[in-house]
Amino acid sequence: xxxxxxxxxxxxxxxxxxxxxxxxxxxxxxxxxxxxxxxxxxxxxxxxxxxxxxxxxxxxxxxxxxxxxxxxxxxxxxxxxxxxxxxxxxxxxxxxxxxxxxxxxxxxxxxxxxxxxxxxxxxxxxxxxxxxxxxxxxxxxxxxxxxxxxxxxxxxxxxxxxxxxxxxxxxxxxxxxxxxxxxxxxxxxxxxxxxxxxxxxxxxxxxxxxxxxxxxxxxxxxxxxxxxxxxxxxxxxxxxxxxxxxxxxxxxxxxxxxxxxxxxxxxxxxxxxxxxxxxxxxxxxxxxxxxxxxxxxxxxxxxxxxxxxxxxxxxxxxxxxxxxxxxxxxxxxxxxxxxxxxxxxxxxxxxxxxxxxxxxxxxxxxxxxxxxxxxxxxxxxxxxxxxxxxxxxxxxxxxxxxxxxxxxxxxxxxxxxxxxxxxxxxxxxxxxxxxxxxxxxxxxxxxxxxxxxxxxxxxxxxxxxxxxxxxxxxxxxxxxxxxxxxxxxxxxxxxxxxxxxxxxxxxxxxxxxxxxxxxxxxxxxxxxxxxxxxxxxxxxxxxxxxx
Ligand code: ISL
Ligand code: CA
Numbered sequence: 001x002x003x004x005x006x007x008x009x010x011x012x013x014x015x016x017x018x019x020x021x022x023x024x025x026x027x028x029x030x031x032x033x034x035x036x037x038x039x040x041x042x043x044x045x046x047x048x049x050x051x052x053x054x055x056x057x058x059x060x061x062x063x064x065x066x067x068x069x070x071x072x073x074x075x076x077x078x079x080x081x082x083x084x085x086x087x088x089x090x091x092x093x094x095x096x097x098x099x100x101x102x103x104x105x106x107x108x109x110x111x112x113x114x115x116x117x118x119x120x121x122x123x124x125x126x127x128x129x130x131x132x133x134x135x136x137x138x139x140x141x142x143x144x145x146x147x148x149x150x151x152x153x154x155x156x157x158x159x160x161x162x163x164x165x166x167x168x169x170x171x172x173x174x175x176x177x178x179x180x181x182x183x184x185x186x187x188x189x190x191x192x193x194x195x196x197x198x199x200x201x202x203x204x205x206x207x208x209x210x211x212x213x214x215x216x217x218x219x220x221x222x223x224x225x226x227x228x229x230x231x232x233x234x235x236x237x238x239x240x241x242x243x244x245x246x247x248x249x250x251x252x253x254x255x256x257x258x259x260x261x262x263x264x265x266x267x268x269x270x271x272x273x274x275x276x277x278x279x280x281x282x283x284x285x286x287x288x289x290x291x292x293x294x295x296x297x298x299x300x301x302x303x304x305x306x307x308x309x310x311x312x313x314x315x316x317x318x319x320x321x322x323x324x325x326x327x328x329x330x331x332x333x334x335x336x337x338x339x340x341x342x343x344x345x346x347x348x349x350x351x352x353x354x355x356x357x358x359x360x361x362x363x364x365x366x367x368x369x370x371x372x373x374x375x376x377x378x379x380x381x382x383x384x385x386x387x388x389x390x391x392x393x394x395x396x397x398x399x400x401x402x403x404x405x406x407x408x409x410x411x412x413x414x415x416x417x418x419x420x421x422x423x424x425x426x427x428x429x430x431x432x433x434x435x436x437x438x439x440x441x442x443x444x445x446x447x448x449x450x451x452x453x454x455x456x457x458x459x460x461x462x463x464x465x466x467x468x469x470x471x472x473x474x475x476x477x478x479x480x481x482x483x484x485x486x487x488x489x490x491x492x493x494x495x496x497x498x499x500x501x502x503x504x505x506x507x508x509x510x511x512x513x514x515x516x517x518x519x520x521x522x523x524x525x526x527x528x529x530x531x532x533x534x535x536x537x538x539x540x541x542x543x544x545x546x547x
Contacts, residue, residue: 006251021432030076094195206230228258261314349529
């Protein structure tokens with residue numbers, strides 16, 4: 001297995017709007033991140049991924065970029081950005097920017113030009129324009145955020161493609177000028193000295209140009225077979241790598257909707273010259289039905305374990321993954337995969353053991369290191385996310401009550417993870433002196449950084465210990481993964497092995513005490529989330545053994 005700094009790294013993801021506000025306007029900003037550098041550095045993670053901070057009308061909180069070369073004034077200035085990068089590097093922390101180049105904002109200068117009447121001007125082909133069919137859109141594609149993936153522009157008498165919101169038109173990568181513009185964006189940030197990119201919906205950049213109707217009965221299947229993995233995706237990625245990325249010592253992690261196990265190494269294989277790693281999203285769909293996140297189905301630990309084991313095997317030692325259990329698009333891990341009530345502290349710690357003992361670069365979403373939970377707002381008016389609000393219109397039209405929809409949103413919506421960081425028990429959790437852009441989770445008085453710093457058995461302290469463990473033992477980074485008792489319905493048990501060490505990880509995903517079905521003779525107990533191991537695994541107990 002080839003060694004690289006980015007395999008040994010641990011990523012901390014910061015959603016800047018929600019981390020720390022420094023000027024009282026209720027919006028987290030770069031000044032706020034600067035104030036919290038000691039916290040970040042004490043945690044022990046060594047790469048920061050920042051969600052988009054570029055100029056944007058914020059239809060999708062910055063994933064709709066109107067200028068790739070400007071810091072959004074609400075986040076600060078370019079001088080502040082440069083200062084932040086310098087301060088991070090001084091602390092040996094690297095910085096990844098979010099690269100959103102499948103689409104731009106409809107307010108980006110390219111699109112403003114593109115939507116002008118006629119087809120024979122330079123920006124027309126920067127996006128996908130099509131004639132309608134039978135008075136409607138060119139095909140039946142649906143947007144990720146609900147409703148048709150096409151919007152009509154009367155002045156042009158044509159429709160444009162947007163896989164996401166109407167304010168996020170898809171760039172036409174077939175056009176070589178688009179690819180040159182994207183390379184310029186990459187070079188601009190790389191030349192500032194950043195350390196890489198997280199690439200938004202990167203498998204979607206190559207489209208099936210026949211724009212045929214899709215079988216839209218299963219949204220996950222549409223993503224895999226139609227929206228992602230298009231015919232030229234690998235060619236485009238290699239071109240970016242050859243012309244730009246390979247000239248810098250940086251890392252890339254692609255967000256991988258629609259990338260299946262069998263395709264993964266086409267993207268991340270060491271010999272492919274494409275990406276260093278991806279976030280696959282399979283385990284993020286274990287409770288999604290055919291209609292997606294607002295069409296839930298029960299979860300199953302067996303399926304979950306099979307996914308982790310299957311992915312590890314599919315990647316093998318020929319590629320690499322990033323591992324995570326939540327991010328800015330999915331519910332809080334402790335609420336979704338464990339118990340955010342009675343066993344919140346133990347189970348939040350247990351989940352950290354999973355991501356920090358797996359093969360792959362761990363990614364920790366801000367706030368989960370103190371066991372922050374989902375939020376239950378009781379009115380749609382408190383929600384901000386474009387996806388949540390769009391689907392509300394759709395569900396309402398189908399006759400769903402606000403109460404029923406709120407239930408779905410409270411367990412699956414993206415705003416669960418976008419509430420402000422809970423720093424202390426002062427007003428608005430120490431996030432802002434002003435009015436926060438989204439309400440703070442009311443449980444901030446019990447769950448906050450200050451509490452965790454004072455308690456001797458806090459989630460935060462445990463994260464720090466697990467992170468240190470990962471840094472101490474290379475086996476946890478590079479060692480082979482082996483699933484044990486795969487058919488066990490309550491326990492997730494596996495080994496990590498190389499010629500130096502043999503680790504055994506025992507995780508109890510249940511509310512009950514469970515007998516230990518594996519041998520521990522010869523192993524030494526290293527760390528766990530509950531005091532003094534007993535004969536059984538207690539509810540949500542996690543144990544790490546070594547020999
Ligand atoms: O596949 C999914 C299931 O709902 C989605 O979560 C999908 O991965 C996601 O919508 C793509 O996410 C990325 O691009 C979006 C942006 O809204 C997200 O925040 C971003 O992570 C459009 O840029
Ligand atoms: Ca601010």
